[in-house]
Amino acid sequence: MNAIDGTVRQVKTDDTPPPSLLAIVLDTNPHAWAHLSSTLPLSSAIANLLVFINAHLASGNANEVAVIASHSRRAQWLYPTPKGPISHHPSSNGDANGDIEMNGVSHPNGSTTTTTPAKENANKYRPFSTVENAILSNLSNLLSSTTESDLASTPTTLIGGALSLALTHIAKSTLLHSPVDPLASDNPLSALADSESVARTQRIPLTSRILIISVSGDLANQYIPVMNSIFAAQRKRIPIDILKLAGDTVLLQQASDATGGVYMKPERPEGLLQYLMMAFLPDAVARRSLVMPSAGGVDFRAACFCHRKVVDIGYVCSVCLSIFCEPNLPGNLCLTCGSYLSLRAAQTATPALVARKKKKRKRVAGTDSATPSGTPAATTPMHP
Amino acid sequence: MADSDYDFEEDASDDEYIGSKAASGRSSRASGAVGLGKRKTQEKEKGKATLAWERRGSEASIEYDLELDGDLDLGEESIRQSVQEKEEERKRKRLRKDTKPFQRGIIRHVVLVLDLSEAMLEKDMRPNRYITMIKYTQEYVREFFEQNPISQMSVLGMHDGLCIRVSELSGNPADHIAAIQGLRFPRNPKDIPKEPKGSPSLQNALELARATLYHTPSHGTREVIIVFGSLLSLDPGDIHQTIKACVRDRIRVSIIGMSARLRICQEIVSRTNAGDESEYVVATDQELLRELLLATTTPPVVRKDRSAASAESTAALMMMGFPSRVVQDVPTLCACHGVLTSGGYTCPRCAAKVCSLPVTCPSCQLTLLLSTHLARSYHHLFPLRNWAEVSWRRAREKGSVECVGCLAVFPKPPPEDPEAGARGGGGGDDEMAVDGPVGGGGKKQAPEDEEESEEQRASESSRYECRVCESHFCIDCDMFCHMVLHNCPGCLSHEPGAG
Numbered sequence: 001m002n003a004i005d006g007t008v009r010q011v012k013t014d015d016t017p018p019p020s021l022l023a024i025v026l027d028t029n030p031h032a033w034a035h036l037s038s039t040l041p042l043s044s045a046i047a048n049l050l051v052f053i054n055a056h057l058a059s060g061n062a063n064e065v066a067v068i069a070s071h072s073r074r075a076q077w078l079y080p081t082p083k084g085p086i087s088h089h090p091s092s093n094g095d096a097n098g099d100i101e102m103n104g105v106s107h108p109n110g111s112t113t114t115t116t117p118a119k120e121n122a123n124k125y126r127p128f129s130t131v132e133n134a135i136l137s138n139l140s141n142l143l144s145s146t147t148e149s150d151l152a153s154t155p156t157t158l159i160g161g162a163l164s165l166a167l168t169h170i171a172k173s174t175l176l177h178s179p180v181d182p183l184a185s186d187n188p189l190s191a192l193a194d195s196e197s198v199a200r201t202q203r204i205p206l207t208s209r210i211l212i213i214s215v216s217g218d219l220a221n222q223y224i225p226v227m228n229s230i231f232a233a234q235r236k237r238i239p240i241d242i243l244k245l246a247g248d249t250v251l252l253q254q255a256s257d258a259t260g261g262v263y264m265k266p267e268r269p270e271g272l273l274q275y276l277m278m279a280f281l282p283d284a285v286a287r288r289s290l291v292m293p294s295a296g297g298v299d300f301r302a303a304c305f306c307h308r309k310v311v312d313i314g315y316v317c318s319v320c321l322s323i324f325c326e327p328n329l330p331g332n333l334c335l336t337c338g339s340y341l342s343l344r345a346a347q348t349a350t351p352a353l354v355a356r357k358k359k360k361r362k363r364v365a366g367t368d369s370a371t372p373s374g375t376p377a378a379t380t381p382m383h384p
Numbered sequence: 385m386a387d388s389d390y391d392f393e394e395d396a397s398d399d400e401y402i403g404s405k406a407a408s409g410r411s412s413r414a415s416g417a418v419g420l421g422k423r424k425t426q427e428k429e430k431g432k433a434t435l436a437w438e439r440r441g442s443e444a445s446i447e448y449d450l451e452l453d454g455d456l457d458l459g460e461e462s463i464r465q466s467v468q469e470k471e472e473e474r475k476r477k478r479l480r481k482d483t484k485p486f487q488r489g490i491i492r493h494v495v496l497v498l499d500l501s502e503a504m505l506e507k508d509m510r511p512n513r514y515i516t517m518i519k520y521t522q523e524y525v526r527e528f529f530e531q532n533p534i535s536q537m538s539v540l541g542m543h544d545g546l547c548i549r550v551s552e553l554s555g556n557p558a559d560h561i562a563a564i565q566g567l568r569f570p571r572n573p574k575d576i577p578k579e580p581k582g583s584p585s586l587q588n589a590l591e592l593a594r595a596t597l598y599h600t601p602s603h604g605t606r607e608v609i610i611v612f613g614s615l616l617s618l619d620p621g622d623i624h625q626t627i628k629a630c631v632r633d634r635i636r637v638s639i640i641g642m643s644a645r646l647r648i649c650q651e652i653v654s655r656t657n658a659g660d661e662s663e664y665v666v667a668t669d670q671e672l673l674r675e676l677l678l679a680t681t682t683p684p685v686v687r688k689d690r691s692a693a694s695a696e697s698t699a700a701l702m703m704m705g706f707p708s709r710v711v712q713d714v715p716t717l718c719a720c721h722g723v724l725t726s727g728g729y730t731c732p733r734c735a736a737k738v739c740s741l742p743v744t745c746p747s748c749q750l751t752l753l754l755s756t757h758l759a760r761s762y763h764h765l766f767p768l769r770n771w772a773e774v775s776w777r778r779a780r781e782k783g784s785v786e787c788v789g790c791l792a793v794f795p796k797p798p799p800e801d802p803e804a805g806a807r808g809g810g811g812g813d814d815e816m817a818v819d820g821p822v823g824g825g826g827k828k829q830a831p832e833d834e835e836e837s838e839e840q841r842a843s844e845s846s847r848y849e850c851r852v853c854e855s856h857f858c859i860d861c862d863m864f865c866h867m868v869l870h871n872c873p874g875c876l877s878h879e880p881g882a883g
């Protein structure tokens with residue numbers, strides 16, 4: 001039957017290692033970094049991160065990096081630099097040296113960190129300094145534009161927005177790297193497609209991953225956006241790695257578990273660089289031959305919507321999927337959507353095995369008294 | 385210059401089919417403009433096989449349009465531009481139309497009926513309809529459970545006037561995919577692969593589907609989706625009685641036809657969908673077949689009139705178990721397959737161990753799933769609204785330079801031109817007229833909301849604007865955000881009120 005499709009499609013193989021795109025979401029929540037300032041000040045964390053980014057860029061010619069800050073009230077690009085109308089103030093206090101000290105100034109607001117140097121350091125590999133300068137100047141702009149009212153209004157961070165930005169960026173880069181078959185690559189299904197006649201083609205695609213360096217605790221207000229991001233990453237086969245320097249959230253644990261990423265919560269945050277280099281530098285290909293740190297048991301139980309109590313048997317509204325811990329709702333109305341609910345098991349015990357018998361049709365027709373003529377004899381072949 | 389864009393596009397579409405036939409032997413002089421050239425020359429030597437590729441939809445036709453247009457002697461830039469617009473338009477048409485916060489039937493019970501009759505041997509899809517259908521339905525099943533993790537499906541097949549059961553009602557996509565695959569490549573080597581033969585019977589199919597759905601709980605939907613390639617139905621009795629019975633059992637039938645519309649299909653669909661015929665669509669080529677199939681993965685809107693008729697059927701409080709994962713050193717038997725496995729999930733009610741979720745506990749019938757499975761349906765309940773096309777005027781006003789999502793640079797707005805504004809609307813109408821032959825494919829009932837009722841079109845400025853946060857996005861991000869991510873990066877990266 002296959003012979004009808006006479007095309008011979010060749011799969012070109014390329015021996016170069018696939019380019020790897022690393023999207024880093026840096027949680028810059030000022031509250032959390034203030035807590036950490038005694039062990040790991042933001043500035044030295046940034047210095048460590050830059051070393052890690054350089055290592056990533058150095059480990060492959062075509063490797064790319066994207067850095068997004070998940071700040072208290074906005075998520076913003078650190079690298080590449082957006083040119084958009086959301087203009088950033090040109091940096092004024094230039095430091096002569098583009099490098100910053102590993103144990104730099106420990107100011108949580110980072111107001112004294114270095115910014116874009118006026119001239120380039122001739123001894124530095126050019127791509128390194130480009131990335132470094134962009135990140136440093138964008139970050140200092142971000143921090144200096146944070147007002148006190150911003151800080152006062154929320155203790156959390158916009159991780160959902162930052163994740164979404166990372167995913168759209170990765171999706172676009174992936175598209176750009178596989179220009180030959182746009183029809184397949186823009187469709188979420190292509191990865192699942194049966195390869196029978198779909199041309200498996202062309203270039204080695206971009207492998208991407210996301211690393212979230214998280215310091216914030218409660219992310220409950222971001223539940224739906226983060227969940228949506230997790231599913232998108234899962235479908236696009238993008239692992240989400242989590243480096244949890246402080247706080248604890250089940251949400252991010254689930255993110256790494258669902259996408260096959262690494263979850264790590266180091267005991268001593270000051271060893272940041274060590275953790276980054278050892279656990280997060282290997283890309284998806286290398287990880288296959290390494291024993292990666294795993295999160296162990298992941299808490300999958302659900303929290304009820306009424307008391308935030310963790311339950312293992314819950315009652316779910318069939319309309320809005322809210323979870324309740326007990327079936328006795330006031331007036332049998334769903335607390336979330338207000339639908340009238342009748343209690344029953346999600347699945348009635350289906351007598352599926354009965355339906356398998358040859359006489360199933362008669363049984364159905366029997367229950368249906370209003371079908372006088374139609375007892376279709378299913379087992380009799382009907383030829384024209 | 386700008387004026388000619390739309391007109392010229394319209395012409396191109398009219399001539400599209402002839403063009404693609406005639407062009408097979410021509411040299412591709414304009415192909416460089418789109419970068420499809422390489423692929424084409426590869427395909428070209430293959431003679432007849434090119435036909436199959438040509439049919440693979442607009443990808444092919446775009447290129448050939450180009451050649452036609454080359455004769456018209458238009459500037460290269462405008463060609464590129466209109467090709468791009470056309471491409472974007474094609475993509476946007478695929479956007480699911482589920483952006484309105486309707487109440488949807490999240491818990492679905494679907495019977496997928498496949499036509500295995502001799503009409504499926506037609507070669508208007510490549511290599512033939514049968515193989516195409518088998519291939520796409522496997523994709524479809526996966527996508528279906530991706531979108532509807534707590535739903536159930538069963539697959540039936542129609543041939544020789546019979547309706548056979550391909551797979552039982554279950555929530556496990558692997559079962560269905562294996563069963564569909566098994567039609568062509570039986571797992572038991574003694575079985576002969578099924579080849580399409582005989583005639584289909586819609587009545588038998590509906591009856592068997594009705595029997596399958598008979599015991600499903602009433603808070604879920606009962607849907608029958610028929611892929612119907614023939615132009616006849618060989619029924620043993622009065623199909624109208626069967627339709628009546630289906631209506632009474634609140635089964636909704638969607639039919640994806642091929643090649644032509646049938647009166648009886650129209651009637652079945654309209655009767656079982658409260659007069660709405662939009663669920664009957666005809667796939668004229670394989671790309672469309674795939675798109676139409678995928679369109680049914682979106683949970684159906686719960687109709688108000690129906691809920692009034694049988695109030696108890698709409699909502700229920702379902703008991704569900706959220707099992708915890710166990711890690712075991714010693715393998716133990718699982719309750720679902722009876723094989724030794726180490727690790728799995730234990731039912732919180734009866735402590736039976738199952739291998740994967742979601743599943744109905746084999747011993748106590750409790751539905752077991754993860755809270756993340758529920759979360760996966762949230763985007764149907766809180767959909768991301770479609771983004772609006774951005775006119776040049778608006779683009780100038782907002783001064784957007786690059787896509788908020790991926791930082792891709794947008795084309796610069798052309799210099800201010802008083803005529804430009806007036807032209808935009810007219811051009812759009814022309815395009816509406818062009819997409820005629822689709823035959824209502826994908827056009828759902830007109831929603832009340834004027835803003836959203838518009839066809840999703842390409843934007844002249846290549847920008848798409850989120851109506852909430854007014855961020856501008858490129859077409860790729862538009863597609864990605866609406867089809868995969870279901871988040872607006874713009875809305876999420878600025879808390880309301882923040883600078």
Ligand SMILES: [Zn+2]
Pocket residue numbers: 304305306307308309324325326
């Ligand atoms: Zn509760």
Ligand SMILES: [Zn+2]
Pocket residue numbers: 317318319320321322334335336337338339
């Ligand atoms: Zn509810």
Ligand SMILES: [Zn+2]
Pocket residue numbers: 718719720721722723738739740
């Ligand atoms: Zn099992």
Ligand SMILES: [Zn+2]
Pocket residue numbers: 731732733734735736745746747748749750
């Ligand atoms: Zn159980």
Ligand SMILES: [Zn+2]
Pocket residue numbers: 168172787788789790791792857858859860861862
């Ligand atoms: Zn974009």
Ligand SMILES: [Zn+2]
Pocket residue numbers: 850851852853854855872873874875876
């Ligand atoms: Zn938005």
